[in-house]
Every structure is written in structure tokens, then in C-alpha cells.
Amino acid sequence: MTSASPTRVGFIGLGNMGSGMTRNLQRAGFELVVNDIRRESAAELIAGGAVWANTPAEAAAQSDVVITMLPTPRHVDTVVNSPTGILAGIPDGGTWVDMSTSVPEVAQRVRAEQSTRGLHILDAPVSGMAVGAANGMLQIFIGGETDDVERLRPVFEAMGDPERILHVGAAGSGYAVKLMINQLWFSHLVATAEVLSIGVKAGVDLDVLRRSLIASPANSNFVQHDVLSVLENGDYDEGFAIALACKDLGLSIDLARSVGVPAELSGLVEQIYRRARAQYGDRAGEMTPMKLYEDLIGVELRLETVTA
Ligand code: NAD
Numbered sequence: 001m002t003s004a005s006p007t008r009v010g011f012i013g014l015g016n017m018g019s020g021m022t023r024n025l026q027r028a029g030f031e032l033v034v035n036d037i038r039r040e041s042a043a044e045l046i047a048g049g050a051v052w053a054n055t056p057a058e059a060a061a062q063s064d065v066v067i068t069m070l071p072t073p074r075h076v077d078t079v080v081n082s083p084t085g086i087l088a089g090i091p092d093g094g095t096w097v098d099m100s101t102s103v104p105e106v107a108q109r110v111r112a113e114q115s116t117r118g119l120h121i122l123d124a125p126v127s128g129m130a131v132g133a134a135n136g137m138l139q140i141f142i143g144g145e146t147d148d149v150e151r152l153r154p155v156f157e158a159m160g161d162p163e164r165i166l167h168v169g170a171a172g173s174g175y176a177v178k179l180m181i182n183q184l185w186f187s188h189l190v191a192t193a194e195v196l197s198i199g200v201k202a203g204v205d206l207d208v209l210r211r212s213l214i215a216s217p218a219n220s221n222f223v224q225h226d227v228l229s230v231l232e233n234g235d236y237d238e239g240f241a242i243a244l245a246c247k248d249l250g251l252s253i254d255l256a257r258s259v260g261v262p263a264e265l266s267g268l269v270e271q272i273y274r275r276a277r278a279q280y281g282d283r284a285g286e287m288t289p290m291k292l293y294e295d296l297i298g299v300e301l302r303l304e305t306v307t308a
Contacts, residue, residue, distance in 0.1 A: 005154050006095070007031060010063030012056050012079055012086075013100070014041040016239050017126070018069035020133030021099070021159045026050065027136075028158035035059045056080070057089030065095040065152060072247050073102045080106055087114065095120040097152065099140075101179065101248050103255065104172035111171075120148045123171060124156065125178035130239030139164040141181075143174035179252040186249060187269050188222035190289055196227075196301050197293040206231070207303050229287060231303045236285030243282035246273050 007030060011022050014036040022045055026032055032050035034042045035058070046052055053059035056079045060066040066086055070076050076098055080086045086096055087110065096119065098107065107121045122144030132138045138160040142149050149156075149167045156165045168177045199209040210231070213223050229235045249270040256263035276289040284291075294300050 004064075005151055006064030008033065008062065008064045009155060010035075010053065010059035010066035011069070012036065012059055012066065013069035013071075013075075014038070014045070015069070015071070016130045017099075017133045019044075020130060020135075021067075021069060021138070022050070023048075023134070024136040025155070025158045028154075030155065030158065033059045033062045055084035055089070056082075056086045057084045059089070060086040060094065060096070061089035061091070065097060065155060066090060067155075068096070068098045068100055070098075070100045070102075071244060072100075073106060073251070076100055076102050077106045080110060090119065093118040093120070095122070095148065095152070097122045097124050097155075099124045099126055101125045101175070101182065101244075101251070103175055103179075103251050107171060120145070121171060122148055122152070123174040125174050126160065127178065127181055128160075129237065133159070137161045140166070141174040141177040142167045143169055143171045143176075145171075176255060179248060179255055182245070182248045183252040183266055183269070185222065185226075186245060186273060186286075186289075187265060188220055189227075189287060190269050190272050192220075192222055192227055193290040193293040193301075197297045197299075200299055200301065201297050206301060210303070227290075228303075230290050231301055234300070234302065236287040236291060238283065238285040240286040241282060242273065242277045242280070242284045242286055242288050245286040246270070246277050249273055 009025055009030045010033045011018060012035045014022060014034060022032055022034060026045060026048050032045060033053050034045055034050050035053040035056055036042060042052055068076055068079055070079060090096060110121060122142055124140050124142040126138040126140050128138040136159060140156050140160040168174055196209060200206055213219060229237060253263050253266050253270060256266060272289050276292050280288045
């Protein structure tokens with residue numbers, strides 16, 4: 001790979017997130033080579049000029065940089081290491097960026113086993129939900145070498161908010177930052193669901209309770225903004241499946257274990273998420289744990305009108 005910025009981007013994983021990210025890369029003028037196990041997911045991109053690759057190896061061979069946006073570390077491992085995976089096609093000196101919410105093990109193993117090939121490997125997971133992917137306003141947390149981050153900046157800027165594309169440290173740091181963001185957000189969600197349910201059952205009007213929280217030191221971005229998806233619209237965000245949220249919580253606890261930090265609260269939040277997943281199914285939205293509390297108290301937490 002030369003030091004020039006890439007023009008041809010390979011992209012593997014055209015799901016809720018990857019579909020929006022690739023559309024924005026295409027709009028920004030990058031040539032795309034795309035792959036997914038669901039070929040139909042590429043139809044619109046191909047109509048817009050993208051090239052279909054039959055395997056991740058083909059996508060990697062035809063691109064200046066290959067990006068993965070896959071559900072779990074297991075999927076990343078398959079796409080990278082299988083006989084038709086990225087490593088079978090990427091040229092020596094090539095670049096792979098994993099934007100999945102994942103852990104460093106796959107990349108570490110590639111670095112160790114392919115150390116003579118001069119590969120450039122970055123982790124760059126994202127926040128901002130499917131809507132952020134669709135409108136090109138993702139937050140991106142990048143772990144890797146500074147030169148690589150700068151060379152790839154135009155690619156990241158096509159998918160993310162330039163103000164919130166952060167180089168957070170060496171390889172692996174992006175994964176860690178992303179997992180901690182999700183851990184805290186899921187914890188906010190469970191804590192907020194519990195507090196709203198108790199307050200409402202104690203006879204306080206939901207709108208009054210929420211406005212009181214916003215005016216207090218207990219205010220949070222979640223109470224002020226994100227919870228409105230449920231309170232206004234009964235929308236539990238099916239754009240992010242609870243099965244993936246449970247995956248993130250599991251990875252976050254694994255990370256805590258690997259660095260020797262107890263994670264009692266995270267463990268409890270994970271169990272509540274797993275209960276919601278068991279009750280409402282893998283594809284239920286990431287905010288479905290709120291529904292657990294609603295079902296428990298027999299009240300849907302809904303605002304009539306939003307005043308704050
Ligand atoms: P998704 O399940 O909607 O999409 C994943 C895609 O990968 C699917 O199109 C699937 O067919 C494809 N895929 C799976 N195995 C494959 C293989 N072997 N080869 C080629 N393609 C394969 O998932 P998503 O919601 O887009 O999430 C992707 C990643 O982004 C996850 O790690 C998730 O945790 C993270 N994330 C999601 C959101 C969100 O709101 N959805 C937000 C931030 C981060």
C-alpha cells in the first residue's frame with residue numbers, strides 16, 4: 001500500500017450500519033468493492049456503480065483499503081481468516097480497518113502470524129446508531145498508527161462527523177473506548193427505566209418526573225434525549241438488535257476481566273439485557289429492557305406531549 005489516500009474501498013458487511021456507511025462512501029466519490037453473505041444487500045450499491053466481490057478475499061485484492069462491519073468477533077475471524085477471507089486476497093502492505101464493535105484478539109493474531117507482510121491494521125468502531133450511519137454523522141474511535149489514521153481520514157470523514165472522528169490510541173484502543181461507551185449507555189438505560197417506573201408507580205406524572213430529573217444533578221444525555229425514542233414513540237430501536245447489545249455487554253465484561261477490574265454493575269446490566277432478549281427475542285431493539293419494566297408495572301412509559 002502506498003502512502004496515498006485510498007480511492008478504492010472494499011467493504012464487507014452491508015447490514016444496518018454498513019448499508020448507510022457504504023452509501024455515504026459512494027456519495028463521497030470512493031469506488032466500492034462490496035461483499036456480504038446476503039448478496040441482495042448490495043443491489044442498490046451495485047446500481048450506483050459498486051463492484052460485487054464473491055468473497056472477502058476478492059474484495060481485499062481489488063481495494064486500497066478493506067473495511068469490515070460485522071456482528072461479532074466470530075464473524076470478523078471468519079471473514080479475515082477463512083480460506084476465502086481477507087488474508088487470502090490482501091496484498092502485502094495492504095490495509096484492513098475493522099469498524100465492528102469487537103475485541104483485539106483477531107487483529108493481534110493476524111499481526112503475530114503475518115508479521116512479515118507489512119499489513120496496516122486499525123480498529124475504528126462507531127457510535128451513532130443506524131441513523132448516524134445513514135446520514136454520515138457517526139462518531140468514530142480509531143486505534144492504530146497516526147500515519148495510517150491521517151492517510152485514511154478522507155475515508156472516515158465520508159462516514160462520520162469530522163468533529164467526532166477521534167484517534168484514541170494504539171491498536172485495540174478503539175475497541176475498548178467503544179465497549180465502555182456502550183456499557184455506560186446501557187447502564188443509563190436500565191437505571192433510567194427503573195427510576196421512571198418507580199416514580200410513576202409512586203404516583204408522579206411521567207413528564208413532571210422527567211423534567212425534574214433534567215433540572216437536577218441527576219440529569220443525563222440519556223434522560224434528556226435518548227429516552228424520548230421510547231417515551232414519545234414507543235420505538236425501542238430495532239436498528240440495533242438486542243442480540244448485538246448482549247454481545248457488546250459480554251465483550252465489555254470480558255475486557256474488565258482481562259484487565260482485572262471487577263464489573264459488578266456491568267454484570268447486573270448484562271443480566272437484565274439477557275432477560276429482555278430471552279423475553280422479546282434476538283431481533284428486539286436495544287432499548288427493549290425498558291419494556292421489561294413497563295410490563296412489570298403494567299404501565300407504558302409514554303409522554304402525551306414533550307415539554308423539555
Ligand atoms: P447487522 O447484523 O445488521 O449487519 C451485519 C452484516 O454482516 C449483515 O449484512 C450480514 O449478512 C453480514 N455478514 C455476516 N457474516 C458475514 C460473512 N461471513 N461474510 C460477509 N458478510 C457477513 O449488524 P449491524 O447492526 O450493522 O452492526 C454491525 C456492527 O456494528 C456490530 O459489531 C455492531 O455491534 C456495531 N454497531 C451497531 C450499531 C447499530 O445501531 N446497529 C451502532 C454502533 C455499532
